[in-house]
Amino acid sequence: MQKYRYVREALQRELPSTLATFYESPLVSEKDLTLVHCEGYVSRFLGGQLTRDELRRIGFPWSPQHVNRALSSTGGTVAAAHAVCRADATAIFAGHIAGGTHHAFADRGEGYCVFNDIAVAAAVALRDHAARVQRVLVVDCDVHQGNGTASIFAGDERVFTASFHCEANLFSAREVSDLDVDLPPGVGDEAYLEALQAHLPGLFERVRPQLCFFQAGVDVHESDRIGKLKLSSAGIKKRNALVYAAAARHGARLVVTMGGGYPKDLDESSVHFHRVVQSHMDCYRQCASAHARLSREAPEA
Numbered sequence: 001m002q003k004y005r006y007v008r009e010a011l012q013r014e015l016p017s018t019l020a021t022f023y024e025s026p027l028v029s030e031k032d033l034t035l036v037h038c039e040g041y042v043s044r045f046l047g048g049q050l051t052r053d054e055l056r057r058i059g060f061p062w063s064p065q066h067v068n069r070a071l072s073s074t075g076g077t078v079a080a081a082h083a084v085c086r087a088d089a090t091a092i093f094a095g096h097i098a099g100g101t102h103h104a105f106a107d108r109g110e111g112y113c114v115f116n117d118i119a120v121a122a123a124v125a126l127r128d129h130a131a132r133v134q135r136v137l138v139v140d141c142d143v144h145q146g147n148g149t150a151s152i153f154a155g156d157e158r159v160f161t162a163s164f165h166c167e168a169n170l171f172s173a174r175e176v177s178d179l180d181v182d183l184p185p186g187v188g189d190e191a192y193l194e195a196l197q198a199h200l201p202g203l204f205e206r207v208r209p210q211l212c213f214f215q216a217g218v219d220v221h222e223s224d225r226i227g228k229l230k231l232s233s234a235g236i237k238k239r240n241a242l243v244y245a246a247a248a249r250h251g252a253r254l255v256v257t258m259g260g261g262y263p264k265d266l267d268e269s270s271v272h273f274h275r276v277v278q279s280h281m282d283c284y285r286q287c288a289s290a291h292a293r294l295s296r297e298a299p300e301a
């Protein structure tokens with residue numbers, strides 16, 4: 001958990017105000033949450049009434065602090081979506097230094113995910129910015145399948161879910177995304193990037209999204225304790241670059257979220273911790289510089 005603060009503080013020290021502006025994540029409203037989550041589940045979580053079994057599946061005990069964390073983890077992604085979708089938006093890309101909680105379903109959570117931030121933010125954007133956003137693409141590159149997001153938007157024509165994940169890294173249940181790309185354990189940079197490159201341009205051409213969410217989990221890293229894909233830091237940077245370039249080429253607004261990343265060693269001075277945290281930071285560094293490039297090309301943006 002300490003990685004969240006570490007990544008934010010390091011990015012705030014590093015990124016000049018010409019490249020990025022930082023805002024505190026607001027808490028999501030119940031009205032927004034229930035666009036995709038069942039009212040009963042939301043109110044039972046907020047009131048501390050989930051069963052022991054439901055909490056065991058989520059992976060942490062209930063406390064008022066956890067309620068705030070779940071609400072801000074979703075609220076930040078909603079705020080980032082507003083920032084790029086408002087009629088007077090000055091940003092095309094935005095990032096949330098948390099979120100990517102893609103294992104949350106409409107009526108339950110699992111794998112450290114209580115609410116599905118990307119699903120809520122997509123539904124809010126479609127409701128509040130209907131004039132500018134009619135089609136949403138979710139590019140989920142976490143090592144785990146985006147099962148909650150796939151389930152929430154199954155049969156919803158407005159949101160296309162694409163998940164690039166390791167076939168051996170599944171949470172409890174696999175769902176059917178609009179596109180599932182199963183990658184074998186130990187795939188490495190070259191074959192991974194080939195697979196991404198084979199699908200990404202066609203995806204953007206087919207969906208023609210006005211808004212794209214990038215779940216930029218770095219549990220694909222070779223220094224990750226859980227993920228089995230064994231990508232290098234350089235490979236993950238190439239992955240990010242492909243996603244940002246595709247969104248830019250197709251004129252899609254983009255929101256990047258953090259997703260998984262579990263260093264083999266939690267000691268902040270260890271090389272594994274350093275590599276995983278730096279990979280999380282790369283996702284935001286690259287988002288900021290891709291945005292700066294876009295802004296130069298289209299000065300009104």
Ligand SMILES: [Zn+2]
Nearest residue numbers: 142144219260
């Ligand atoms: Zn993951």
